[in-house]
Amino acid sequence: MRFDRSLEVGAVGGHGPIRYRVEQYEPGRRVLFRFTGPPGLNGTHEWRVAPAGDGCRIRHSIDGRTSGAMRLAWPFLFRPLHDALIEDALDKAEGRLTGVPVPARPWSLRVRVLRRLARSRS
Numbered sequence: 001m002r003f004d005r006s007l008e009v010g011a012v013g014g015h016g017p018i019r020y021r022v023e024q025y026e027p028g029r030r031v032l033f034r035f036t037g038p039p040g041l042n043g044t045h046e047w048r049v050a051p052a053g054d055g056c057r058i059r060h061s062i063d064g065r066t067s068g069a070m071r072l073a074w075p076f077l078f079r080p081l082h083d084a085l086i087e088d089a090l091d092k093a094e095g096r097l098t099g100v101p102v103p104a105r106p107w108s109l110r111v112r113v114l115r116r117l118a119r120s121r122s
Contacts (some may be wrong), residue, residue: 040070058093060086062108077114
């Protein structure tokens with residue numbers, strides 16, 4: 001994710017074709033993004049960190065709906081790429097927080113093909 005400024009309410013940015021605006025931010029605890037693109041992707045995307053036993057729990061959630069072409073694009077194109085990205089991000093967070101690197105998971109064939117297609121279009 002890249003933003004036009006530091007992570008703060010009002011910052012805009014995203015990754016690939018997915019665009020966001022930071023709606024709420026509680027440093028070290030929570031960040032809520034509102035989708036601003038692509039067209040047909042409506043809702044929010046949130047990360048939360050909460051104490052859990054002697055560690056913490058990181059939770060990611062999406063609350064939204066799709067319309068138009070995104071009704072097909074989300075489940076067939078964006079969701080597999082999104083899920084792989086989230087798994088990678090959570091593995092990296094676990095490694096950073098525990099000091100024990102988490103081995104990279106292999107992406108599915110579908111994700112590898114979609115990533116290659118996305119790279120060739122950019």
